[in-house]
Amino acid sequence: MPHHLIRKLEQFTKLSRDDRQALENAAVKRRTFAEHSDIIQEGDSPSHVNLILEGWACRYKQLDDGRRQIISFFVPGDLCDTHVYLLREMDHSIAALTPVRLAEIPRAALDQLTEEHPRVMKALWWDTLVSVAIQREWTVNLGQRTAIERLGHLFCELFVRLRGIGLTDGDSCPLPLTQVELADAMGLSNVHINRTLQELRRAGLVVFKGKRLTIPDLAALQKASLFNPNYLHLDHEGRHLDANEPVAD
Amino acid sequence: MPHHLIRKLEQFTKLSRDDRQALENAAVKRRTFAEHSDIIQEGDSPSHVNLILEGWACRYKQLDDGRRQIISFFVPGDLCDTHVYLLREMDHSIAALTPVRLAEIPRAALDQLTEEHPRVMKALWWDTLVSVAIQREWTVNLGQRTAIERLGHLFCELFVRLRGIGLTDGDSCPLPLTQVELADAMGLSNVHINRTLQELRRAGLVVFKGKRLTIPDLAALQKASLFNPNYLHLDHEGRHLDANEPVAD
């Protein structure tokens, strides 16, 4: 059932049938959340790890005066902070952007998983490292890129991430975000997101309509956005398949 | 010798003499780097984990057209990405901002440490979680805060982090950064950093001179910067000292 996660992890290393089964077993407790509802709130005490199975969510933080920053987007297969339960309380909230189906992985299940399945442990570490690399890239995006580069960069990133889990269809992918949400993520006003979107459309770089994004020429968009996918670390060629860890399947 | 790291980790959980010794042993291989030299570069293949013992460093990323973003600051006791060697190549560079003394922790040593010293493993996980929480907060900082809030927020963060490892002296701390470096970190021009710094000085919120920062009234600066230290997770009161893991000392 957590096939998106498995597919994502297998971009990094092949898992055995047993490994995959262990992941299934860890993700038995399912929950659903309505669009726009909070999955967990700042100040809550985290007791388990959330794995998004279906739908989109986001991390966000709200300043005292109402300003809101979306800190990251979660798509199917994404884990919300492995080992987060070590912390006493959440420093941010997570909200469902669409209806969300997720699995709550209890602390004990995760600990057992990493102890008994070293390949899974390594793959989860890889996933964690990629997540923080994405967060770093957002720092670069917000700090240095212009509005048009910034938005183009986000579109490239989301497209490539979705492609990795098989959720793209040719040159298009789902993008269930409003312009206000894009604005909150990019640190821009919704008015300026609208202007920027039109500029991207006029340049023929993107089509964004009906909750779907189409990128007719990904290379062109990458170039215009200074997007370099190296930070997603999708380039391994089996490097991490240890010869002495046979993959029984 | 890695006493800053130990002091930092002990903000989270008490370590036994044995735990501390294991950390010492893992950090035997020492190196020094000159001011402004690169410690590791984008594209390099990481083979070990760097632990800053002395001096300041930063992660940064350079765009093709020369724009540079400083992504994070490293102070003594900071680890540069636990388990980074799982990745094939670095997606960013790390540079020494002052002369730097560090320890290279080999992969095997780290693996052994986490296997044989569960308290240390937990503490390192906590440290990792705090690091990414800091990265998230930078996203909020760059996305939502005005120049003056942004810079004030950075000053609060660095002061609190340094206080945690005993590197503050009353209401002041070292801050060996130039205005250009502050600009590259805050996504602002050096000219505007200068203007903003003057505004902070005029308001009596900071004194910044001779590579030292003084914050006469931390509460006031926190308020002006919308700084909430919760994301540094320094609030545990022994919550993670399991009763069944006696701390021999």
Added chain:
DNA sequence: CTGAGAAAATAACGCATGTGAAATAACAAT
């Protein structure tokens, strides 16, 4: 003490992006 290089400060001007408000357009539920 002196000079050279780096860092900080100042100045003038331009533009990317914000703000607030109003007008359309799309969507969802009856």
Added chain:
DNA sequence: ATTGTTATTTCACATGCGTTATTTTCTCAG
């Protein structure tokens, strides 16, 4: 179809911050 609701688009105007360049102040080696 009709309506209420939410999302998008457009407009007019304001401003925070960038850019380029010059000047002043530090720092420290000799």
